[in-house]
Structure formats: structure tokens, C-alpha cells
Amino acid sequence: MDDEVKVPNHIYQMSTINALVSGLYDGCVSLSKLLKKGNFGIGTFKGLDGELTLLNGTFYRTKPDGSVYVCSKNVSVPFAVVTELENYNTYNIQNCTSYEDIRKELDSFIESKNIFYAFYMEGKFNYVKTRTVVKQNMPYKPMAEVVKDQPMFEYNDVDGYVVGFRCPDYVEGLNVPGYHFHFLNKDKKFGGHISEFSIENAKVYVQNCSCFRMELPKNESFYNMEVKDRNDEITSVEK
DSSP: OOTTOOOBTEEEEESOHHHHHHTOOSOOEEHHHHHTTOSEEEEEOGGGOSEEEEETTEEEEEOTTSBEEEOOTTOEESEEEEEBOOSOEEEEEEEEOSHHHHHHHHHTTOSOTTSEEEEEEEEEEEEEEEEOOOOOOSSOOOHHHHGGGOOEEEEEEEEEEEEEEEEOGGGBTTBOSEEEEEEEETTSSBEEEEEEEEEEEEEEEEEEEOEEEEEOOOSHHHHTOOOOOOHHHHHHHHO
16 A cells, blocks of 8 residues: 555554563654654553544644643654545444443444444543553553653543544454544644543544555564453453
């Protein structure tokens, strides 16, 4: 696939979630290169320096205090998932009182649990609970240790945007099975990784992604990484 061409229904991913959870936080790809892969996505920054949200071609960084700002494209990231959000179906949902209710509603919009989906929501949210990660210094600790001290934030009756993906169960170790969402409020002043939320009403954009391309880090840390089952850690960190 041409590196310079953005293709709807294709997902590009840098690195594996297993590598990230293991503590491989060095940057592997620049934001400028990511933007050549798509206009929509999520990830984190070098050294776990905040949550990354890509919306409409603009990169946003959520800082440890929950605030959000536009990020320069010359920085690098250790992990990211992006697509060109263009070829989607739209739905409306309302009165979903929990993340579990939202999952069930979103599941009704997909035709198969065996392919990838990009999800974008805009609307009114009764409640959003988010977290962000704090910048780490060498030597890096595994993420399960890092998130023990992660800042958590709660917001009520807020307009905003949800950006994320649904991945098939068989991607364990490569990505997070199920749903993984980031939040930005309407003014893009605060946000983060969603731990829990409820929806008053929202428009939902759903794009199936039947092509998945992953690029692996080209560094000694990844080459020498101990490969082991980290699914329990991934669940505790990302869900």
C-alpha cells in the first residue's frame, strides 16, 4: 500500500499493545507520517507523555491535568491506530446509562465481530470518566505500574466527541479486543481515555475496516522484548 495514500476502510497501526504495556515507550513514528495514513485515530506519545487523539486531521494531546492542546507534528509516538474516516454509516443513540449499555448498542450497528471498526460520536454525554497517563523517564516501568498513579477525571452534562475503535477478539496482544475510546469536549479543552461514560443523545459514525496493516518498531528494545501473555495487564490498563 502506498505510504502517501490515505485509504478509507484501512487501519494502520504502529507497534503492538503488548509492547506498549511491556514498557516500550520510545517514539517509533512521527505524527507527520501518521497523518499520511489517516485523519482519525488514537494512541499515546513518546514516554507516555499524554493521550493522543487524532480528529479531522488534527492531533490533540491530553495532559496529566486533563487539559488538551493541539500537538506539533514533529513529535513521535510509540503506539497509534489511525484510519481515514470517510466511508461510514450513521446512527443515532440516546439514553444509554453505562459503558456496557453503549457497547450493546454499538454492537447492534456492526455486521461482524471479526473485522475492525472505527467509531466516531458527537453529542451530549450525561457523564464521562477519563484518565490520562503521566510522562515517564528511563528506565521505563511497565504500564501496569504506571497506571496505579494515573490521574482520573469526571465530567457531567458535557457536549463532546468520542474517537476510537472496536477490534476483534483474535487481536489479543496486538491491540485491545473490543472497544477503546478517547474523549474530547466540544471546545477541545479537556479529555482523555474513557473509562466509563453515559450518553443522553449522540450521532454515531461507524466505518468498517476490513484491511489491517501493522508496522513494527525498528529498535533494540522491541527486538529484545520478552514476549509473554500480558492479556490480564492489557485488560486492567485499557478497559
